[in-house]
Every structure is written in structure tokens, then in C-alpha cells.
Amino acid sequence: MFVPIRKKLGEILREENLISESQLKSALTRQKQTDERLGKILINMGYVDEATILRILEAKLGIPVINISKYKLKPEVVRLIPEHLAQKYKVLPVGRNHDRVTLAMADPLNVLAIDDVRLTLDCDIEPAIASEAEIDAAIAAYFGKEPIDRMTFDEFPDDAGYDIDSRGLDHLPEISDDAPIVTMVNSMITQAVAGRASDIHVEPSEKELRVRYRVDGMLTEATQFPKRMQAPIISRLKIMADMDIAERRVPQDGRIQMKIDSKEIDFRVSSLPTIFGEKVVLRVLDRSRGLLCMEELGFLSEVLRKFRTVITHPYGIILVTGPTGSGKTTTLYSVLNDLNSPEKNI
Secondary structure, rough: OOOOOOOOHHHHHHEEEEOOHHHHHHHHHHHHHHHOOOHHOOOOOHOHHHHHHHHHHHHHHOOOOOOOOOOOOOHHHOOOOOOHHHHHEEEEEEEOOOEEEEEEEEOOOOOOHHHHHHHHOOOOOEEEOHHOOOOOOOHHHHHOOOOOOHHHHHHHOOEEEHHHHHHHHHHHHHHHHHHHHHHHHHHHHHHHOOOOOOOOEEEEEEEEEEEEEEOOOOOEEEEEEEEEHOOOOOOHHHHHOOOOOOOOOEEEEEEEEEOOOOOOEEEEEEEEEEEEEEEEEEEEEEEOOOOOOOOHHHHHHOOOHHHHHOOOOOOOOOOOOOOOOHHHHHHHHHHHHHHHHOOOOO
16 A cells, blocks of 8 residues: 655755745745645746656655556546545546556645545555646546537447448538537537637547547547547538538638537637548637736736836837647737727727
């Protein structure tokens, strides 16, 4: 049975000279105010990056760091614990071997979390370290408001009429409008919105159609469809986006507008031909979230003061960079909103 060391994360990082004493005190002060995990606070404050924390914890604890997005997660394993427990401790069961469960944890030093899950499952816990963003994405994917029910399409035999090669492209519109296809696509989209995903990636491979969600910049696999479902699902998305379903050899762009949970959601849709068929990506734009003011972006007060000074200059260039989903557009719109006034033309 694994027994974590008693040292806290802050002590470990100080011993490794990765943060200073003043930085640790500053982070601990904020932790008292927000009740967030210390590791997350240190990352948000820019004192240390997540990869470094994961590497140090792996070395000190002797337990592995895992990449959840590369795991073949099974819904029955993930849902061994209730959602509120997964959310509370940022943990996720990723494997089971008889009376032992492998538990991905954002904070493997949390003894209470391990004990709570052990009591809930009545079995031994084998912890693994994982990114909190990946755990959040997997929780959203497997505990969404309308999780994709695999039985919906697993019950269809191979000759259920979804084989496009045998029926031809002329039948694509009617196949794509079949109730099971509509239900699955709507469920896929609703689940992504419920999990606050910024993108939905529908990616064909040689033997299956994979769906991944990007949450907080990290891609995590949501589900896989049988290969025979690829053409109707892709076509359904293209029909919704008012794209040409007969054209499969050139990139296309479109747009979908939907009302989900009383919220107006826009989707920017793009398709790209690949060797295994068309890949479709949907960028989720939740109009109900509105614009954030600059104080809500997470800047440190001193950085925000300097940034505000720069954006008020009448000339010059500000370069905002970062990976997909990191907040570039949100930051720039917040800047424009901050600058906007009746006296200025933007």
C-alpha cells in the first residue's frame, strides 16, 4: 500500500531551490484567501510551471507521471467514484486490477483524498501523478450532463445501413438525419459545452473515429466511434454548419448556432481532408460568458499596472502569444473593452 511522504509541496520546491521563501509565503497567503491547491497557485503566479512540479513529485515520491490523454479510459472505471469526489480532490480512476485501482491525482500528497477514495471503493489505491487540466477535461468528458452513450451505436450491426461505400454519397443526407446520428452528435456537442471545452476535434483514423475535447488548453479523448459511423457523423456536422457534404477533398469552413441550457452558443467549424477521411474541428464560442475585465484575467497587480501603461500608448505593437485555448482572444478583447470609450474610434 502506498504511503505518501509527509512533506508538503512548498517544502519540496524550496529544498530544490525552485521557489524562494518569499514566493512560498506569497503563495501561502493567497491560498488562505482562495482555498486553492498550492501547486495551482504557484503556477498561476508564474513562480514555477506545471511540468516542473510533476517532474519533482515523480522523483520525490517514486510514483509515475501519466498522460491521461493517451490512456484508453473505460467509462465503468472512471465512474467508480462519484463526480463530486473526483471534482473535490481532482482525482480520476484510470485503471483497475482486481482489488487495486490506479488513481490519477493532481496532488498525490493529499493523504485525505487517497483515504477517502480507498474507503469509497474498499480497495487499495495505486496513485499516479497527472495534470490537473487533463483530469478536469476527463471529468468533463465522462461526467457531462449528457454523456455519450456507447450503446446507442454499439447496438447497430455492421449492416445497419451506415456503410457509405455500399450505399453511395446520395444517401448521406438521409443517413445523417437518422435519429441515432442526430442524438449522438447533439450529445457530443452538449457534453463539450457542459465541460467548458474550447474545441471539439473529430478525427478519423484507420479503424475508428476519435473525439477529443480541448479544456484549459489540453486535449483529452472523450470517446471513440466505430469506423462505420464516420461518414454520417461528419456529414451531420457539415450539414449543421451549412457546408457541402459532397465535397470531401478540399478544406471547408462553416458556422453552427445552437441554444444549449438556455445559452446561445456559436461554433466555428472547419474540415480538412486527411488520408483516413475528413477531420472536423469545432471552436466553441459561448456568447453568454461575456467579456472579462482585465482584473479578472489573473494578472499580478504589478504586471497589470505595467500592461495598462503599455496599452494606453498611442503607437506600438503588443504581441500576445500562446497555444490554442490559452486565452489570447479573451485577453485582447478585454484590452479593447478596457480602451473603449465614446471619445475613441476602435
